[in-house]
Amino acid sequence: MAEIRVHQLHKAFADFTxxxxxxxxxxxxxxxxxxxxxxxxxxxxxxxxAGLELPTSGQIFLGDEDVTFKRASARDIAFxxxxxxxxxxxTVRQNIAFPLVSxxxxxxxxxxxxxxxxxxxxxxxxxxxxxSGLTSGDRQRVALGRAIVRQPLAFMMDEPLGALxxxxxxxxxxxxxxxxxxxxxxxxxxxxxxxxxxxxADKIAIMNQGVVEQFGAPxxxxxxxxxxxxxxxxxxxxxxxITLSAALTKGATTVKMGExxxxxxxxxxDISERPLLYGIRPEHVKLSDNAPFRAQVTGVEYLGxxxxxxxxxxxxxxxxxKLDVRVKALRDDQVGLTFDSSQVSLFDATSGRALSxxxxxxxxxRSQNRGAIHG
Ligand code: ATP
Numbered sequence: 001m002a003e004i005r006v007h008q009l010h011k012a013f014a015d016f017t018x019x020x021x022x023x024x025x026x027x028x029x030x031x032x033x034x035x036x037x038x039x040x041x042x043x044x045x046x047x048x049x050a051g052l053e054l055p056t057s058g059q060i061f062l063g064d065e066d067v068t069f070k071r072a073s074a075r076d077i078a079f080x081x082x083x084x085x086x087x088x089x090x091t092v093r094q095n096i097a098f099p100l101v102s103x104x105x106x107x108x109x110x111x112x113x114x115x116x117x118x119x120x121x122x123x124x125x126x127x128x129x130x131x132s133g134l135t136s137g138d139r140q141r142v143a144l145g146r147a148i149v150r151q152p153l154a155f156m157m158d159e160p161l162g163a164l165x166x167x168x169x170x171x172x173x174x175x176x177x178x179x180x181x182x183x184x185x186x187x188x189x190x191x192x193x194x195x196x197x198x199x200x201a202d203k204i205a206i207m208n209q210g211v212v213e214q215f216g217a218p219x220x221x222x223x224x225x226x227x228x229x230x231x232x233x234x235x236x237x238x239x240x241x242i243t244l245s246a247a248l249t250k251g252a253t254t255v256k257m258g259e260x261x262x263x264x265x266x267x268x269x270d271i272s273e274r275p276l277l278y279g280i281r282p283e284h285v286k287l288s289d290n291a292p293f294r295a296q297v298t299g300v301e302y303l304g305x306x307x308x309x310x311x312x313x314x315x316x317x318x319x320x321x322k323l324d325v326r327v328k329a330l331r332d333d334q335v336g337l338t339f340d341s342s343q344v345s346l347f348d349a350t351s352g353r354a355l356s357x358x359x360x361x362x363x364x365x366r367s368q369n370r371g372a373i374h375g
Contacts, residue, residue: 002028002062002063002153002154002186003025003026003027003028003061003062003063003186004025004026004032004049004060004061004062004154004186004188005024005025005026005059005060005061006022006023006024006025006045006049006058006059006060006061007023007058007059007060007061008021008022008023008057008058008059009021009022009023009045009048009055009057009058009059009060010022010055010056010057010058011041011044011045011048011053011055011056011210012056017210018041018044018210019041019044019045019048019055019210020041020209020210020211021058021211022041022045022058022205022207022210022211022212023212024203024205024212024215026154026186026188026203027186027202027203028186029184029185029186030186030187030202030203031177031180031187031189031200031201031202031203032186032187032188032189032201032202032203032204032205033188033189033190033191033196033197033200033201033203033204033205034046034188034189034190034191034204034205034207035191035192035193035194035197035201035204035205035206035207035233036192036206036207036208036233037192037208037233038192040207040208040209040210041207041209041210042158042190042191042192042207043158043190045207046156046158046188046190048060049077049156049188050072050075050077050079050156051067051070051071051072051073051074051075051077052072054069055068062075062076062077062153062154063153075153076150076152076153076154077152077153077154077155077156078099078147078148078150078152078154078155078156079147079155079156079157079158080143080144080147080155080156080157080158080160081143081157081158081159081160086131086139086142086143086146087131088130088131088132089130089132090130090131091127091128091129091130091131092118092123092126092127092128092129092130092131092134092142092145093114093118093127093128095131095142095145095146096114096117096118096142096145096146096149097110097114097149098146099146099149099150100113100114100149100150103150113149113151114127114145114149116149117145117148117149118145120148120179120182120183121141121144121145121148121179122141123138123141123142123145126138126142136164136168137164137168137171137172140160140161140164140172141175143160144160144176144179148179148183148185152185153186154185154186154187154188155185155186155187155188156187156188157176157187157188157189157190158190159190159191159192160176160189161173161176161191161196162191169196173196173199173200174199176200177199177200180200189201194233194234194235194236195236197218198218198222198234201218202217203215203216203217204216204217204218204221206221206230206233206234208227208229208233213226213227213229213230214226214227214230221234222234222235223343224345224354225239225279225345225354226353226354227347227352227353227354228241228277228279228347228349228352229352231279231345231347231354235281235282237282237308237320237322239279239280239281239282239345240279240280240281240282240285240316240319240320241277241278241279241347242257242262242277242278242280242315242316242317242319243275243276243277243278243316243317243349244257244262244275244276244277244278245274245275245276246271246276247270247271247272248264248267248270248271248276249267249270249271250267250268250269250270251266251267252264252266252267253265253266253341255276255278257293257315257316258314258315259292259315260292260293260315262278262293262339262341262344263339263341263344264278264341264344264346264357265341265342265344265357266357267346267355267356267357268355268356268357269355269356271355274348274349274350275348275349275350276346276347276348276349276355277346277347277348277349278316278344278345278346279344279345279346279347280319280339280340280343280344280345281322281343282308282319282320282321282322283322284339284340284343284344285311285319285320285321285322285337285338285339286321286323286337286338286339286340287309287321287323287327287329287335287336287337288335288336288337288338289335289336290336291336291337291338292336293313293315293316293336293337293338293339294313294314294315294334294335294336294337295311295312295313295319295334295335295336295337296311296312296313296332296333296334296335297309297310297311297329297330297331297332297333297335298310298311298312298318298331298332299331300329300330300331302325304325305325306322306323306324306325307322307323307324307325307327307329308320308321308322308323309321309322309323309327309329311335311337313337319337321337344357345357
């Protein structure tokens with residue numbers, strides 16, 4: 001297995017730029033997700049790493065080797081796509097063995113690897129079945145089998161679960177991650193589904209219009225989004241934003257908001273009077289009878305293990321709170337709101353970029369601790 005390093009990768013199709021100066025490193029054995037909305041450049045990035053598309057500029061390293069201009073077949077990378085093209089007239093065994101037969105490996109080695117792969121994927125019982133009669137989940141396992149028998153340096157997966165229904169996708173997410181942990185294989189996984197990325201990835205690069213907006217561990221991205229785009233894309237329901245227009249001095253821990261004030265993590269720099277966005281996730285909004293920040297309950301969505309309460313606030317527009325089901329909230333109730341100030345993000349409303357606050361120190365110290373624990 002190998003580390004993948006992408007340096008200032010750029011791809012233009014005629015006068016349209018699909019990928020702009022992307023740089024990131026996928027460590028040896030890491031499960032890495034390229035995440036973002038449709039058309040943001042995920043597949044193009046993946047195809048360049050695999051050698052199916054030539055970059056306009058930039059470099060790609062597989063281990064120590066610069067493979068930027070190497071053909072796909074010379075890169076030792078295996079693919080799994082959403083539309084897993086199996087050979088319908090062949091059995092499971094023949095489908096999985098196919099890449100090894102093409103490589104001309106000895107029959108005993110082919111049998112050994114096919115047996116090992118099907119045991120890993122728990123489809124040994126299907127070996128002599130035709131693939132045409134299999135369920136979509138089993139077909140996907142066969143497609144994975146065909147990728148893993150090659151024992152490549154890395155796996156590229158482009159929305160491999162996209163064709164499955166929601167329930168089965170969740171199951172396969174768990175299976176894919178478990179498979180990854182067994183194989184220890186460097187994996188690049190493309191998805192537009194933030195839940196899929198959060199649940200599986202060691203690291204995520206979240207892309208927007210060809211640009212990597214943020215690169216990091218799922219928890220860091222979720223808790224410390226680098227931009228409004230990331231904050232909005234990660235999490236369901238997404239982050240609440242309240243527009244502020246205030247001048248903040250360095251170290252300020254409150255900001256005026258109509259008749260009340262909001263608590264902030266201490267700001268790092270003087271912030272002149274320009275629109276700011278105060279970002280708070282729904283799980284960090286609480287109801288409190290006497291709190292001065294007032295709201296009216298306009299909707300309650302019961303989800304079994306929690307409830308999503310929609311609130312109209314004169315001062316901050318519509319907000320959502322994710323609350324314990326035991327909290328009493330009824331449509332038209334007048335309530336007070338409090339926000340966990342240690343979890344607030346501040347953004348420049350014009351650039352959309354996050355501002356530096358005391359929360360960053362907590363995030364840095366937490367990732368240092370994680371580094372110390374996991375080496
Ligand atoms: P999706 O999930 O919808 O595939 P994506 O994030 O993977 O989205 P890409 O497939 O990488 O996006 O495409 C990024 C942009 O580049 C899109 O606007 C797409 O239309 C454009 N694009 C991709 N391939 C080509 C091509 N061969 N020629 C011209 N434009 C292309």
